[in-house]
Amino acid sequence: MRKLRLGTGVLVGLLATAPAVALMALADRLAALPFVPFDLFDWTTRVLPGGLVTFGIDSMIAALELVGLDVADTAKTAERATAVAAFLVLGTLAGALFFAFFALRRSRPDTAAGLVMGALLGLPLAAISLAIGGARERPLVSVLWLAVVFLGWGALVAWGFRRTAPVASAGVAGAASVERLDRRRFLVRLGAASAVVTVAGAGLARLLARSEGGEAIASSLAHRTETGKGSPFPNAGDPVMPAPGTRPEYTPLKDHYKVFIRTEPEEVDSERWRLEVTGLVERPLRLTLDELRSRYPVHDQYVTLSCISGRVGTGLIGTTLWSGARLSDLLADAGLRDGARWLHVRSADGYYETVDLELVRSEPRILLCYDWDGHALPSDHGFPLRIWLPDRYGMKQPKWIESIEVSDEYVPGYWVERNWDREARMRATSVIDTVALDAAQEMGGRRLVPVGGIAFAGARGISRVEVRVDGGPWQEAKLRAPLSETTWVLWRHDWPFEPGGHTFEVRCAEADGTPQIEERRPQRPSGATGLHRLELEA
Numbered sequence: 075m076r077k078l079r080l081g082t083g084v085l086v087g088l089l090a091t092a093p094a095v096a097l098m099a100l101a102d103r104l105a106a107l108p109f110v111p112f113d114l115f116d117w118t119t120r121v122l123p124g125g126l127v128t129f130g131i132d133s134m135i136a137a138l139e140l141v142g143l144d145v146a147d148t149a150k151t152a153e154r155a156t157a158v159a160a161f162l163v164l165g166t167l168a169g170a171l172f173f174a175f176f177a178l179r180r181s182r183p184d185t186a187a188g189l190v191m192g193a194l195l196g197l198p199l200a201a202i203s204l205a206i207g208g209a210r211e212r213p214l215v216s217v218l219w220l221a222v223v224f225l226g227w228g229a230l231v232a233w234g235f236r237r238t239a240p241v242a243s244a245g246v247a248g249a250a251s252v253e254r255l256d257r258r259r260f261l262v263r264l265g266a267a268s269a270v271v272t273v274a275g276a277g278l279a280r281l282l283a284r285s286e287g288g289e290a291i292a293s294s295l296a297h298r299t300e301t302g303k304g305s306p307f308p309n310a311g312d313p314v315m316p317a318p319g320t321r322p323e324y325t326p327l328k329d330h331y332k333v334f335i336r337t338e339p340e341e342v343d344s345e346r347w348r349l350e351v352t353g354l355v356e357r358p359l360r361l362t363l364d365e366l367r368s369r370y371p372v373h374d375q376y377v378t379l380s381c382i383s384g385r386v387g388t389g390l391i392g393t394t395l396w397s398g399a400r401l402s403d404l405l406a407d408a409g410l411r412d413g414a415r416w417l418h419v420r421s422a423d424g425y426y427e428t429v430d431l432e433l434v435r436s437e438p439r440i441l442l443c444y445d446w447d448g449h450a451l452p453s454d455h456g457f458p459l460r461i462w463l464p465d466r467y468g469m470k471q472p473k474w475i476e477s478i479e480v481s482d483e484y485v486p487g488y489w490v491e492r493n494w495d496r497e498a499r500m501r502a503t504s505v506i507d508t509v510a511l512d513a514a515q516e517m518g519g520r521r522l523v524p525v526g527g528i529a530f531a532g533a534r535g536i537s538r539v540e541v542r543v544d545g546g547p548w549q550e551a552k553l554r555a556p557l558s559e560t561t562w563v564l565w566r567h568d569w570p571f572e573p574g575g576h577t578f579e580v581r582c583a584e585a586d587g588t589p590q591i592e593e594r595r596p597q598r599p600s601g602a603t604g605l606h607r608l609e610l611e612a
Contacts, residue, residue, distance in 0.1 A: 080170055080173065080174060082173060082238050083169055083170035083171075083172065083173025083174060083177075083235075084166055084167075084169070084170045086169055086173065086231055086234035086235070086238065087165055087166040087167065087168060087169020087170050087172070087173075087231060088162065088165070088166040088169070089234070089268040090165065090169055090227050090230040090231050090234065090268070091161070091162055091164075091165025091166055091169065091227065092162065092268055092269075093267075093268050094165065094223050094224075094226070094227050095111060095158060095161060095162065095165075097223060098110055098111070098223060101219060106212075106341070107212075107215070107216055107219050108200075108203040108216050108219075108220060109338075110161065110199050110200075110202075110203055110220065110223075111157045111158045111160070111161035112154065112157050112336070112337040112338055113199075113202055113203040113206045114157070114160070114161060114164075114199060114202055115153075115156070115157035115160060115161075115337055116206050116335070116336045116337055117202045117205065117206045119335070120206075120335075120424070124491060124492025124493050125492070125493055127492055128492055128493060128494070128598055131383060132383075132597075132598065134149065134152055134153070134156075135149065135383070135385070137152075138152060139385070144389055145384070145385075145388065145389060145390060146331040146388075146389035146390050147389075149333075150332065150337070153337055154337050154338075157337050165195075165227070168191070168195050168231075169231045169234075172188075172191050172231055172232075172235070173231075173235055176235060176239075177239075182235065182236050182239055183232045183235055183236070184232065185229050185232055185233070187232055188228040188229040188230070188231055188232025188233070189225050189228050189229055189232075190228070191228040191231065191232070192224040192225040192226070192227050192228020192229065192231075193221075193224065193225065193228070195224055195227070195228070196220055196221065196223070196224025196225065196227075196228075199220070199224070200216075200217055200220040200221070200224075203216065203220065204216075204217070206336075206424075207423070207424065307323070307324065307557060308376075308555075308557060308558070309554065309555040309556065309557060312554050312555040314552045314553065314554040314555075314564075314566060315554075315566070316526050316554065316564045316566060317507075317508050317510050317513070317524035317525055317526025317527075317566045317567075318508065318510040318512075318513040318524060318526075319507060319508030319510050319513075319526070320507045320508055320526040320527060320528070320564055320566075321507050321527075321528065323393065323554075323557065323564055324393055324394065324395075324557065325392035325393050325394055327394065327446060327447055327449075327452060327455075329392070330392035330394060330455065331381060331389065331390045331391065331392050332454050332455065333381050333383070333390065333468060334423060334425075334454075334473065335423060335424065335425055335488065336423050336424075339423075339453055339454035339455075340421070340422045340423040340453075340473075340474045341453055342422050342453070342457060342458055342474055344363055344457070344458050347362070347363060347458055347476070348360050348361060348362060348476075349361045349363075349366060349442075349459060349475065349476065349477070349478070350476065350477040350478070351404060351405075351408045351477075351478045351479075351480070352477065352478075352479050352480070353414075353418075353479040353480035353481050354410065354411040354412075354413055354414040354480040354481060354482060355405075355408040355409055355410060355411060355414075355480050356408065356409030356410075356411060357407070357408050357409050358408065359404065359407065359408050363444060363458045363459070366399055366442070366444065366459070367399075367444065369399075369407075370399035370400070370403045370404065370407075371399070371400075371403070372397055372398065372399065373397070373398065373399070373400055373439075373441060374395060374396070374397045375395070375396050375397075375439060375441060375462070375558060375560060376393065376394075376395055376396075376556075376557035376558035376560065376561045377393065377394065377395075377396045377462055377464075377558070377560050377561065378391065378392070378393040378530055378560065378561040378562045379391065379392060379393075379462075379468050379471070380467060380468065380500060380503075380530065381467065381468045381469070382467035382468065382469050382489075382494060382495070382498055382597060382600075382601050383469075383597050383598070384597060384602065385597060385602050386503065386505075386594070386602050386603070386604045386605070386606050387505045387506075387606045388505075388602070391528075391530070391562070393557065393561050393562060394446050394447050395445075395446065395447050395448065396441055396443045396445070396446060396462050397441075397443065397444070397445035397446075397448070398441040398442050398443035398444050398445065398459075398462075399441065399442050399444075400438060400439070400440065400441060400442075401434055401440045401441065401442055401461070402434055402435075402438055402440065404442065404478075405434065405480075408480070410431075410480060411480075413482040414431060414480045414481070414482065415430075415431055415481065415482050415483075415484070416428050416429065416430060416431060416480075416481045416482070416483065416484050416485070417429040417430075417431060417434070417478050417479070417480060417481070418477075418478070418479040418481055418485055419461060419472050419475060419477075419478050420472070420475070420476055420477045420478075420479070421472045421473060421474040421475055421476060422474040422475075422476050423473075423474050424488075425472050425473070425474075425488050426472070426485075426487060426488050427469075427470055427471070427472050427487035427488065427490075428484060428485050428486065428487050428490075429461075429463065429470075431480075433463070437463070437464055439462075439464055439533075439560070440461070440462065440463055440464070441461070441462045442459055442460075442461055442475070443456075443459065443460050443461065443462050444458055444459055455473065456472075456473025456474050456475075457474070458474075459474070459475045460472065460473040460474070460475060461475060464532065464533035464560055465499055465500050465532035465533040465534065465560075466497075466498050466499060466500060466532070467498040467499075467500055467601060469487070469488075469489045469494060469498050470487070470498045493598070493599055494598065494599045494600075495599045495600040495601070497600075498600070498601070499532065499600075499601075500530070500531065500532030500533075500534075500601070501531075501591065501600070501601040501602070501603055502529075502530070502531035502532075502534070502536075502582055502583075502584055502588070502589075502590040502591070503529070503530055503531075503582070503590065503602075503603075503606075504527065504528070504529040504530075504539055504565075504580045504581055504582040504590060504606060505527045505528050505529075505580065505606045506525065506526075506527045506541075506578055506579075506580050506606055506607075506608045507526055507527040507528065508524070508525065508526050508527070509523060509524075509525050509569070509578060509608065509610055509612075510523060510524045510525070510526070511523055511571075511612060514571055515568075517568075520570050520571075521570070521571040522568040522569065522570060522571065523568065523569045523570075523571045523612075524566060524567075524568055524569075525541060525551075525566070525567045525568070525569050525578060526564065526565060526566045526567070527564075527565060527580060527606075528562040528563065528564055528565070529553075529562060529563045529565055529580075529582040530561075530562035530563070531582070531584045531585070531590075532560070533559060533560045534584045534585055534586070534588075535556075535559055535584060535585030536553065536556075536562075536563040536582055536583070536584065536585065537583050537584065537585045537586070537587060538550060538553075538582060538583040538587075539551040539553060539563070539565040539567075539580065539581070539582045539583075540580070540581050540582075541567040541569070541578065541579070541580050542578075542579050543569060543576055543577070543578055543579075544576055544577055545577070548581070549567060551565040551566060551567040551580075552565065552566045552567070553565050554566070565580075571612065572612065573612055574611070574612060575609070575610070575611050575612070576609070576610060576611075576612055577607055577608070577609050578607065578608045578609075578610075579605050579606070579607050579608075580605065580606055581605055590603075590605075591603035591604070592604065592605050
């Protein structure tokens with residue numbers, strides 16, 4: 075038997091793996107069955123060293139910024155694309171190795187050999203799906219489905235080997251040419267069939283995903299001038315108007331940034347969900363969502379939340395109305411025992427974080443939040459429950475919370491274990507959103523161009539924002555009253571227009587006068603610092 079080309083194995087492996095991915099994606103949307111590419115990616119990011127994971131995140135964000143893409147809009151898409159591409163490479167290499175093995179042996183694999191190969195690949199991947207939670211709801215059905223997918227994949231690869239492997243044809247005139255033509259026809263037909271299944275399966279999965287996303291968006295409100303509870307914003311009468319092009323003061327839910335440790339957000343069944351408060355307490359609690367809503371007074375707070383991984387000028391920041399029960403009320407109900415020092419907060423997606431009880435005692439505003447914008451939390455933002463800690467980055471604030479254990483022992487949180495800051499206290503930051511050349515106005519013989527953006531320092535407030543152009547003197551901007559003491563401030567500066575190229579910079583000071591850190595430092599481990607700059611040709 076003539077030696078098979080490795081390229082044929084690569085091609086057959088790819089043509090077998092692509093429709094398998096599409097079918098798994100369709101089954102995920104239709105029946106919530108595991109999507110192995112995402113499960114494998116999620117598992118890999120958990121077992122790899124923290125430094126390597128954060129290096130990968132940093133590299134991905136840097137690449138998105140390099141090509142001019144918005145990180146808040148595209149990071150998850152890039153992550154999902156990476157997961158799918160990695161799985162395609164894995165399946166393709168497995169098929170190529172199968173070809174190489176039997177080519178070296180100069181034998182033809184039967185269907186049984188393909189099934190064995192499919193089992194060798196599928197068994198560990200099914201185990202990973204079970205371990206990571208991708209098959210949590212119906213493990214038996216999930217495993218049976220994955221068995222069908224991977225055994226079918228192996229049988230297809232074995233069939234592809236038999237149809238493309240050269241056969242002994244000595245002495246038969248023209249046999250080699252006919253054989254090559256038959257192989258070529260088979261690969262074309264296999265490619266066409268693979269493309270049809272892949273495109274149809276992926277297209278239907280995409281259509282179903284859009285339908286689900288549309289329903290989620292329809293259930294929340296778009297950008298508006300009133301909150302979900304129907305009341306005007308508390309700063310509605312402030313005379314300082316944002317410069318045209320400044321981001322919305324109140325972030326539409328569909329635009330609020332989303333960060334989570336898995337490629338897909340966790341889906342929690344509210345009927346089965348319970349919040350458990352255990353550990354060093356006198357009266358352990360096990361609360362349904364309805365009980366949480368009815369037993370404890372509801373508190374509302376306008377909140378700006380920011381991601382610690384964002385660069386200077388990040389879009390990973392947003393403002394909305396949070397509503398829920400105060401954590402201190404639940405702990406008082408449970409009764410803390412002697413030695414209680416820490417809260418271990420755990421989430422349905424496997425995330426965990428530790429909260430210092432001294433912080434809870436000193437900060438009564440800490441919420442266990444179940445509503446955003448006057449509506450139940452969206453599933454991709456932590457439904458049914460998430461925590462809010464004032465003055466902390468989002469990494470300290472788990473979503474999809476299932477349990478709170480009161481303990482006398484500190485345990486580092488998920489990202490703290492991966493070398494991010496233990497406290498994760500929000501850094502003061504200011505951003506230029508717009509230089510509104512089209513909105514210039516003539517005043518006193520001068521052409522004034524509105525410049526605007528946001529400034530934020532966690533719960534510490536903002537007292538001053540200053541802007542300078544081309545390294546000149548700092549000019550104080552006007553501040554619009556914030557929605558609350560825990561939201562960003564919108565600022566505006568009317569710049570006397572001058573034609574040419576210009577560099578705009580902004581800085582802020584906290585409420586007590588503490589200046590923003592101007593030295594440029596990376597986001598890891600404690601949050602990015604430095605001045606935001608914007609260059610343009612006016």
